[in-house]
Amino acid sequence: MARDYYGLLGVSKGASDSEIKRAYRKLARELHPDVNPDEGAQARFQEISAAYEVLSDPEKRRIVDLGGDPLESAAAGGGGFSGFGGLGDVFEAFFGGGATSRGPVGRVRPGSDSLLRMRLDLEECATGVTKQVTVDTAILCDLCHGKGTHGDSSPVTCDTCGGRGEIQTVQRSLLGQVMTSRPCPVCGGVGEVIPNPCNRCSGDGRVRARREISVKIPAGVGDGMRVRLAAQGEVGPGGGPAGDLYVEVHEKPHPVFVRDGDDLHCTVSVPMVDAALGTTVTVDAILDGPIELTIPAGTQPGAVTTLRGHGMPHLRSGVRGDLHAHIDVVVPSRLDHEDIELLRAFKERTKGTAEVRSAQNGNASAHGGGLFSRLRETFTGR
């Protein structure tokens, strides 16, 4: 049977905290080993100290009031429960405080981070952009301000787990009795329940809402990069601090430019005759607008002209990368009679200059592989 802690201290069940304290002090002064070396007195002193330990702790006292003995299970260490008579015994058998107890988890917990994807075109990545986005998230309940309770009511200790947040069960196995713990299903491991929850959030302290937020994306971001917005994620259970919101950038493919870090590449198509005679073309560069590009006479297919500092700005330093223009020489596929005559005449004039060059000298083949063909595939594939 549960010990009569009230009886040990000589107080009534309804005794106040100060009455219990006074009764213990009075007895302790008589029975303390320093003043009373009698063996019986020492045993009594231990008993009243235990009684005071239990009754001065609201949690333990509550177990006593339910008919249990908070010290019995602790001493028993999880084994040897017998006689499931009163409520207290059952209570202790299932929920007794074992040495493995981790204690209840906090009702107020940090919120989780959120991830949002944002599609940006190359120009937006280059300039940086501020966009309004709608996020579906958890925000603080404005009725209870995260408390989760209705009006002035308060959470109370969970009856099922006695405030421990976990439930222990004793199972018989080959090794003897094994105590297993699991989170209390009633309070979710919190150790307290809200008997009178907030009407708006049902006790969670937060509600789901669509929220408009302004996201500032810095210049120089690239595909897959994440921008962190501190405390813009979900508000936690019980109105806990909000997690962070991450915005992941997805860069849309650009019709003209292919990005390689801070460098940009584009293909400039030049008619065969212009490549031979030299010309100027206009490239509409990112951030800089039209730029005149000189194609010198005798430019070979696959030649690369680099425009320094006309690429993307670096995310941190802002230093611009380069723009590489890959020259594609276009051979006319349709010629009228006059063209053919002219080209034949040209051929007559330059007879013997055509030669079969080895691959290492071959300008076209040297430039034809690698990035240039990759670029071409990229463009023709679309």
Ligand SMILES: [Zn+2]
């Ligand atoms: Zn609420």
Ligand SMILES: [Zn+2]
């Ligand atoms: Zn519980």
